[in-house]
Amino acid sequence: MPSKRNRKEQMLAAAQYPLDWLEERSGLIGGLRYFLFRKVPGDSGWWHTLGSATLTAFLVQLGTGVILAMYYKPDPNSAYESVQHINNDVTLGWLVRGMHRWGASVFIILIFFHMARVFLFGAYKYPRELNWIVGVLLLPLALLEGFSGYLLPYDQTAYWATVVGININGTAPFLGPFLASFLRSGSEIGADTLSRFYSLHMLLLPGAILGLIGLHLYLVVRLGVSSPPWSSEAAGRDREQAPAVPGSGLVNPAPRGVTKRPD
Amino acid sequence: MEPQQGQGKPHLPPPSLWPIGFAIGIVCILVGLIVSWPAAAVGALVTVVFGFLWVRDVTGGYRHEDAGIEPADRGEAAMPEPAPGERFPRSVFLEGATLGLGSVIAGIVTVPILGFTIAPVFQHPHHDEIDLGPITNFKEGQFVITTFLRDPGEGEISRRTAYVRNNGFIDAKPSFTVLSNRCAHLGCPVQPNGPMFDKQKIEETTKTGDVSLIPTLPAGGFGCPCHGGQYDQEGNRTAGPPVRALDRYEFYIRNGRLAVGRTYSVSHVDGAGASAKIHKYKETGPGEHVDGPEQWFYPLQPPT
Numbered sequence: 001m002p003s004k005r006n007r008k009e010q011m012l013a014a015a016q017y018p019l020d021w022l023e024e025r026s027g028l029i030g031g032l033r034y035f036l037f038r039k040v041p042g043d044s045g046w047w048h049t050l051g052s053a054t055l056t057a058f059l060v061q062l063g064t065g066v067i068l069a070m071y072y073k074p075d076p077n078s079a080y081e082s083v084q085h086i087n088n089d090v091t092l093g094w095l096v097r098g099m100h101r102w103g104a105s106v107f108i109i110l111i112f113f114h115m116a117r118v119f120l121f122g123a124y125k126y127p128r129e130l131n132w133i134v135g136v137l138l139l140p141l142a143l144l145e146g147f148s149g150y151l152l153p154y155d156q157t158a159y160w161a162t163v164v165g166i167n168i169n170g171t172a173p174f175l176g177p178f179l180a181s182f183l184r185s186g187s188e189i190g191a192d193t194l195s196r197f198y199s200l201h202m203l204l205l206p207g208a209i210l211g212l213i214g215l216h217l218y219l220v221v222r223l224g225v226s227s228p229p230w231s232s233e234a235a236g237r238d239r240e241q242a243p244a245v246p247g248s249g250l251v252n253p254a255p256r257g258v259t260k261r262p263d
Numbered sequence: 264m265e266p267q268q269g270q271g272k273p274h275l276p277p278p279s280l281w282p283i284g285f286a287i288g289i290v291c292i293l294v295g296l297i298v299s300w301p302a303a304a305v306g307a308l309v310t311v312v313f314g315f316l317w318v319r320d321v322t323g324g325y326r327h328e329d330a331g332i333e334p335a336d337r338g339e340a341a342m343p344e345p346a347p348g349e350r351f352p353r354s355v356f357l358e359g360a361t362l363g364l365g366s367v368i369a370g371i372v373t374v375p376i377l378g379f380t381i382a383p384v385f386q387h388p389h390h391d392e393i394d395l396g397p398i399t400n401f402k403e404g405q406f407v408i409t410t411f412l413r414d415p416g417e418g419e420i421s422r423r424t425a426y427v428r429n430n431g432f433i434d435a436k437p438s439f440t441v442l443s444n445r446c447a448h449l450g451c452p453v454q455p456n457g458p459m460f461d462k463q464k465i466e467e468t469t470k471t472g473d474v475s476l477i478p479t480l481p482a483g484g485f486g487c488p489c490h491g492g493q494y495d496q497e498g499n500r501t502a503g504p505p506v507r508a509l510d511r512y513e514f515y516i517r518n519g520r521l522a523v524g525r526t527y528s529v530s531h532v533d534g535a536g537a538s539a540k541i542h543k544y545k546e547t548g549p550g551e552h553v554d555g556p557e558q559w560f561y562p563l564q565p566p567t
Contacts, residue, residue, distance in 0.1 A: 021321075076418075076419075076420045077418075077419075160451055163449070163450045163451065164450060164451060166450075167449040167450040167548060168449060168550070170548040170551065171449075171548070171549075171550035171551060173560035174560065174561070174562070176548075176551075176561070177547070177548050177551065177561060177563070177564050177565055178563075178565050180548055181383070181384040181565040182381060182384050184383075185383045186383045186384075186386070186388055187565065187567040188414075188421070189420075190420055190421060191418075191420050192383065
């Protein structure tokens, strides 16, 4: 039935048209394809999902954190009560707070699993050294998120744990006392300390983490996923052969196309 | 006129008023939602009509109606293209000016922001003399758990605790031992090792805030609940991780009332009570050595 086929083609073309329109004006469709449809070594497995799992945990923290910020009051006189209010009165507040609280631990634990995977698989080696370094910068930011978030419920545990944590920073040689003073916003924990921690926790640190995650993902997409150590495939994006860099001692750095390793 | 870039055919749709009408329609809807429903309806009508016309125009290529109008003449470039590797002096100047002015603007904006952030580190906090009430509230030889507002302007968040003991008189002047409860390990609150006499609690309202006084008998000195640091009744470290003795408050007698001022750090105390010899140092944070070779790790201190 040629007329029916014709109709199907017409409908496909009609569905394709808005995508083409968008692609022509923004390149977004091609960018998305480049991002999603990458060559991945055939024997990559569950271990390779730890990075995405960490990202998911971070997105959960981001989402629940934004909602918690709608109810939380970063003021020494009302912080504790506002957390109680979230837990006890707000619909499903206990769930969102619980997700944020336990999700924080999940996030940190997944970071370490992800880091262990990358280390044990040797995925930090050439050409992915920079991505390891970006990850190393992300780790302390995530730990600082945990530290700054711990003060916010403003109960006894939170308060004294933060006192001890700040004073541990203070015992670092030479600049330690200044670092402690910076974190406290003065020589004593006071009204400004809580809002300072809140600002660090929800603006400065997440912003820095988001930026570095962007860089992290960019490098993953650019360099491709590494193959496991037992793989017989070299992995990564197909690339044009890099010309020899004069004077660098490097003649044609190893091709990274999906080729058989010379065993 | 830019020469054609890329491989695609040039896209030069004819000028059109439809998007403007569409935008006006949207504004009409939004204003109408607040002002009156008929206005919103008119806005909706305008939006739909102009939206339809716009879509019809834009999708003209798809329906093979009109591929747009090519300009008959692109004109000529006013200036010849530079040779490869050559740069116009003006381009070099503009690049330098952009970077230079950008840096100046960034600096002007950043300096006050940074200063605002780290200023508290370098500011001397103001410490009022805190009135703890008449000295007759402090029985000679008895430790009293004294809580007070260190900075009345800041309120309850500045409530601090000191262990105050009246040592009697020395040279006809009253003598007090005023120990800070801040552990010299990492700053947890040390507790008296002995009974507290809650029933003898005294509440005083002074001009610097509420003060509460609870007598105690720290027969075993003071101990920290966090990491087990132990101190004797003079505040000397006897066991555990603290690096020095408990800090002390300066005290003053004002018209028969006890007042406290700044705190200072103490390496150790020889002797006891009124005749104790206190080895005083400028106040430093918990965990920092004030004597011995380790003190050289902390040559500079933020003001306290």
